[in-house]
Amino acid sequence: MADEAEIRHAKGTGWRFVYQTLHDEILSLVLEPGALLDETTLAERFGMSRSPIREALIRLSGDDLVVTLSNRSTIVAPIDVLSFPKYVEALDVAQRMNTRLAAELRSEADLKAIAARQAEFEAAVKNGNHLLMSEANKQFHMAIASAGRNPYLAAFYERLLNQGRRMLHLHFDYIERSNDSYLLTxxxxxxxxxxxxxxxxxxxxxxxxxxxxFRDNFIEFMKENYSQNFSFVGK
Incomplete structure (x- = not known):
């Protein structure tokens, strides 16, 4: 729930504050997959009219983080477990191709950028903040993609990385509990x-x-935690 300072900030920035707040809460699983996002309730929470709330939800829909149902209600996008093997298959192809190209085409400036993003990721791991970790992980891999000099492959890769960020949070949780967090860095x-x-x-x-x-740890997490109150569904 936003406190008074957050509400004042929200009133001054409109939909952007609502978007960023809900974006972070969805990625960090504070808002669970399948959770209802009611415009009236959100307007009361953020102390503003429904128009900026609606704009924020439209933006989140563009990020594939929320879904509008046939009855026009909006929910946090479910995590489609049954399609996970296909997702990982696509991620593997994109990750390998971008990394291969980076090894072939990288410049000294690219190496500095990748190293800087890796340092940021290591700092986020030490901090233990999963939201910062998933963002830093994405930026590390996108620095590699940038070094590969193929904007089409990079854009495809970025979309896959964005779609997998909630699953990555579960992945982080698993490897921390299994004492394998060193594997990341x-x-x-x-x-x-x-x-x-x-x-x-x-x-x-x-x-x-x-x-x-990533695939193996996510599968192990699901085996251990499938009974949790998350809306993991397949299409």
């Missing part, structure tokens, strides 16, 4: 070194292993 560092060495085949192999680790 170590794998990123190894990918950076392969790109630095222009070792295309090693970069490819590391990117593939990185996807497999």
């Amino acid at each position: 170590d794998e990123h560092s190894e990918m950076l070194e392969a790109i630095r060495a222009r070792d295309v085949e090693r970069a490819d192999a590391l990117a593939h292993a990185h996807t497999r680790q």
